Amino acid sequence: MSQMERKTAGVPTLKRLPLYLRLLRKMKESGEEYASGTVVAKELGLDPIVVRKDLAITGAVGRPRLGFPMDEIISAIEEFLGWSNTSDAFLIGVGSMGTALLGYKGFEQHGMRIVAAFDNNPAIIGTEVHGKTVLDIAKMPELARRMHVQIGILTVTASVAQGVADKMIEGGIRAIWNFTPTSLDVPAHVILQREELASSLAVLSHRLLVESSNI
Amino acid sequence: MSQMERKTAGVPTLKRLPLYLRLLRKMKESGEEYASGTVVAKELGLDPIVVRKDLAITGAVGRPRLGFPMDEIISAIEEFLGWSNTSDAFLIGVGSMGTALLGYKGFEQHGMRIVAAFDNNPAIIGTEVHGKTVLDIAKMPELARRMHVQIGILTVTASVAQGVADKMIEGGIRAIWNFTPTSLDVPAHVILQREELASSLAVLSHRLLVESSNI
DNA sequence: TAGATTGTTAATCGATTAACAATC
DNA sequence: TAGATTGTTAATCGATTAACAATC
Incomplete structure (x- = not known):
């Protein structure tokens, strides 16, 4: 206690x-x-x-x-x-969802700041997205450790999600906000927050169906 | 019954x-x-x-x-x-979130197809985003009614969300998937599904905090 | 038959709802 | 004082968990 x-x-x-x-x-x-x-x-x-x-x-x-x-x-x-002090976060995977999140201005009002973005695609490494330079994912674990980053935002392709999550944990990241449809396997001390668009859509679809059959 | x-x-x-x-x-x-x-x-x-x-x-x-x-x-x-037949959906607001959703390939496997995208910005009306032409939002209600579209995806700026939602309902849309932080006021027969990133982040933040104070 | 799994019935747990006393 | 709101205690509801019979 x-x-x-x-x-x-x-x-x-x-x-x-x-x-x-x-x-x-x-x-x-x-x-x-x-x-x-x-x-x-x-x-x-x-x-x-x-x-x-x-x-x-x-x-x-x-x-x-x-x-x-x-x-x-x-x-x-x-x-x-825990929003009185903003926490730093890394975003990994600068695809369309990653780009959208990088462009979202509201996070700072919710206790989080995305301090760096990473990708493995040479074509976008080094480019700027919403004012943030995209870094090479190879550098992510060491940077995470050095900067004491606790939150990782996972917006990569489903097929590489587990591997990237492993790298996050290697870098000492303690909480993963998972936007991929992959069920991640992580140690017990790592916090997982899954963002499931399909689940929301299921609730909506089912309600639409029930509504329709009742009228 | x-x-x-x-x-x-x-x-x-x-x-x-x-x-x-x-x-x-x-x-x-x-x-x-x-x-x-x-x-x-x-x-x-x-x-x-x-x-x-x-x-x-x-x-x-x-x-x-x-x-x-x-x-x-x-x-x-x-x-x-209700995913055995895909439902048609309109997406309104081609900002970064709207663009990300237009680029998401998975919806068809979840019973939904985005059939058209709308915006009010002349600079992007007529352009193509992920293979879909962006239409003028002014045409949305009538098109919704003509095409019997039941689902509206709302990805506009918070300040105009209520107005756009009203237009959706005017067009006969029965379910609104709300990605804005606005609390919408809609008639009882309209189904609302709110996508709250802040809520997810709150769960994650609080867990991180509890975890930290227990160790 | 033996054993794994389904499907159902009961018990527990937690969240919501209701009722009401305390307080400024 | 009167009345609106807080804060707490109890009742209800629904979801999860547990136990077990039915079945191939």
Whole structure:
């Protein structure tokens, strides 16, 4: 048991926290001093009780009648997610998905900064993509170790995904955000976050089907 | 109650079905005639009981000792997800994310085909992106209605997302796959599937944090 | 027959929903 | 004080896990 108590949250809660954060930042910009769970819930189409429980887990303390002081609730969420200090990430695989992610400006607001991009294709090594020079993948493990990079974004072709993941781990990377459809085999201490477009599409397709047959 | 009984599945089950499908197709290609839930579970790192329950919901019938006949189980999953007939989709917003999705070859194997791409930027209207001509967004609603397109992929800038979603609905689109961070307001009959990179990142970040404080 | 796997029924676990007391 | 909101405790719901009978 560590000295500092840190509550852990379920996945559903974790997935909602960024939605609150985005809204709260927007509310702050428009000058609001307090945010109540009720208002947040209404704005996002969620149940107020869910929002209250989620906010409670961050350790923030609200005031009856007023809600949560804006700066406190924003900091509490950022703190809880580990977004108060941005982590460095490597992106490997500068194909269309990799390029899209390199172009996404929002990551810095979500505690992550892509500090380098890698590929094995000589035709694109050395070129600039969204302001970042593409480096040779051969240099990745050593650079990762030297820069203490903890997060690897995997956007390579499915067939080479496992090999590249192995190289990431060799470089000391502790969390892999996997955009390929490959099921990776990694040591227990490595965190895997899979991004499955097919899974989302399955939920959508099935709903469409159910909706159709009920009408 | 419709004449044809169709079981509905929970979201977790729906999200796993495409993983099974991908593996089973691969096994079929390498000549396997049967697939047992046990093998599928081991291959994907899942609990065999979960796999058995998931496969049961598709209506497929397996044989003790052997497992499921390959063609039958593949068809059962495709049928259940509505992937036996591909649905047409429009993609609106040919920025970096839109371009990446246009370049993704895998959708046809998941019951969807992007039949047209739209944008409002005169500089890219008329150009070809991954073999598809970018059309003027002004023409989208009418074309959607004429072609009976049911799925809209939303990859525009956050600030115009709601307006474009409204246009989609005007064109009769019934399901919106939302890649923007905007919380959309749509009529009850419209299906929303939100793709939240920030949510995934939150799960990853929090795990990284918990892992770190436990060591 | 023996044994692996399916399919079903029951138990556990966790998330959501409901109810309500505490508080400013 | 009255009323809106927080924070907590209990009830419900659904998914996961466990146990086991049925079957080829």
